[in-house]
Amino acid sequence: MQIAAIIVAAGRGTRARGPLPKQWQMIAGRSVAAWTLRAFQSANEISTIVLVVHPDDLDRVKALPEARGVTLVTGGADRAASVRAGIEALASDAPDRVLIHDVARPCISRRLIADVCAALETSPGAAPALAVSDALWTGADGAVTGARSRDGLYRAQTPQGFHYDAIRAAHAEHAGGAADDVEVALAAGLQVAIVPGSEDNLKITTPGDFARAEKLLAGQMDIRLGNGFDVHRFKDGDHVTLCGVDIPHDRALQGHSDADVGMHAVTDAIYGALAEGDIGRHFPPSDPQWRGADSAIFLRHAARLARDKGYAISNIDCTLICERPKVGPHAEKMQTVMADLLEIDPSRVSIKATTSERLGFTGREEGIAALATATLVSP
Numbered sequence: 001m002q003i004a005a006i007i008v009a010a011g012r013g014t015r016a017r018g019p020l021p022k023q024w025q026m027i028a029g030r031s032v033a034a035w036t037l038r039a040f041q042s043a044n045e046i047s048t049i050v051l052v053v054h055p056d057d058l059d060r061v062k063a064l065p066e067a068r069g070v071t072l073v074t075g076g077a078d079r080a081a082s083v084r085a086g087i088e089a090l091a092s093d094a095p096d097r098v099l100i101h102d103v104a105r106p107c108i109s110r111r112l113i114a115d116v117c118a119a120l121e122t123s124p125g126a127a128p129a130l131a132v133s134d135a136l137w138t139g140a141d142g143a144v145t146g147a148r149s150r151d152g153l154y155r156a157q158t159p160q161g162f163h164y165d166a167i168r169a170a171h172a173e174h175a176g177g178a179a180d181d182v183e184v185a186l187a188a189g190l191q192v193a194i195v196p197g198s199e200d201n202l203k204i205t206t207p208g209d210f211a212r213a214e215k216l217l218a219g220q221m222d223i224r225l226g227n228g229f230d231v232h233r234f235k236d237g238d239h240v241t242l243c244g245v246d247i248p249h250d251r252a253l254q255g256h257s258d259a260d261v262g263m264h265a266v267t268d269a270i271y272g273a274l275a276e277g278d279i280g281r282h283f284p285p286s287d288p289q290w291r292g293a294d295s296a297i298f299l300r301h302a303a304r305l306a307r308d309k310g311y312a313i314s315n316i317d318c319t320l321i322c323e324r325p326k327v328g329p330h331a332e333k334m335q336t337v338m339a340d341l342l343e344i345d346p347s348r349v350s351i352k353a354t355t356s357e358r359l360g361f362t363g364r365e366e367g368i369a370a371l372a373t374a375t376l377v378s379p
């Protein structure tokens with residue numbers, strides 16, 4: 001079952017005001033768009049993300065680490081046109097289902113995404129909403145002119161989910177002017193199930209909404225720190241592999257796998273932050289299938305585990321401790337290789353080295369040690 005998410009972000013946020021469109025303004029340490037993307041990136045159900053942006057924002061979005069791996073599409077003159085652009089971008093490799101979400105709802109929870117996906121098992125459309133709980137009036141010129149029943153009235157939220165082919169056809173037929181995709185679906189005769197929404201899933205619309213969203217996101221944030229330490233002794237050989245880079249040397253490192261001591265320390269730091277033990281627990285040295293294994297397997301596994309548990313890797317810092325070989329000339333390549341395996345921006349990966357002033361086992365060149373720290377952030 002392929003479920004895609006379309007995040008519409010091509011609006012100008014005029015009601016929210018501010019120096020930038022609301023999706024590029026910062027709350028709780030990152031942009032509104034980054035928070036929204038992260039929520040969908042950490043949802044296990046979602047396989048593809050399309051971000052629909054304004055043409056003026058393309059450079060800004062390309063510089064956003066959270067936009068890595070996301071399909072970018074330029075939007076249209078109104079929300080519906082932007083949604084259609086997102087839907088058409090998926091057509092060549094059509095998903096089974098699609099969730100359409102406002103970028104301006106950054107406090108969306110993984111729970112709500114999962115609930116909408118689950119409701120699509122039995123309905124061609126599903127969307128979160130909250131029953132209206134205040135009394136409803138009509139008014140004119142600052143005075144109440146009447147009362148209305150609130151029975152059966154709901155406040156609509158996003159993500160609004162649909163079977164892909166059905167919502168694509170519904171949007172293609174619609175004359176325009178719909179407030180949301182549920183309205184488009186209803187016009188095409190699709191049934192839409194109501195999923196209980198959340199007061200926290202607010203849409204940033206006016207300036208006061210930023211503070212409410214900031215409070216919710218700052219409160220939700222779970223920051224985890226892990227450390228890793230590893231040592232491998234030298235043996236005869238002609239190169240060492242450090243942080244995924246082969247470096248010619250007059251010795252090699254001994255180990256059950258490829259003995260990439262730096263990659264092992266980083267992998268253990270991630271497992272540590274997740275309280276998930278260490279490499280030995282996930283890839284027992286007693287198991288012959290890991291003999292000589294490429295350590296990238298271990299690192300990818302740890303990074304995927306972090307994502308599956310809803311964490312983004314915020315940064316990695318690794319120190320290699322050896323007299324030789326010199327790490328400096330290879331550090332940039334190591335940074336790129338590690339960032340690629342971790343699926344994060346290279347600016348979030350630090351690889352450095354030190355000698356131990358010829359003291360101890362590293363000083364006597366009996367082996368290489370590595371020490372790493374990983375910071376994971378949720379949501």
Ligand SMILES: Nc1ccn([C@@H]2O[C@H](COP(=O)(O)OP(=O)(O)OP(=O)(O)O)[C@@H](O)[C@H]2O)c(=O)n1
Binds near residue numbers: 016
């Ligand atoms: N041409 C448009 C207009 C809106 N949207 C998106 O639709 C969502 C809901 O719209 P709204 O909250 O009204 O955002 P803006 O149009 O940006 O705000 P405003 O109406 O205050 O200018 C937002 O995520 C917005 O970026 C879009 O993708 N393309």
Ligand SMILES: C[C@](O)(CO)[C@H](O)COP(=O)(O)O
Binds near residue numbers: 155156203205
């Ligand atoms: C889609 C929506 O968020 C559902 O509540 C809403 O209709 C968007 O309205 P806007 O006027 O475009 O902000």
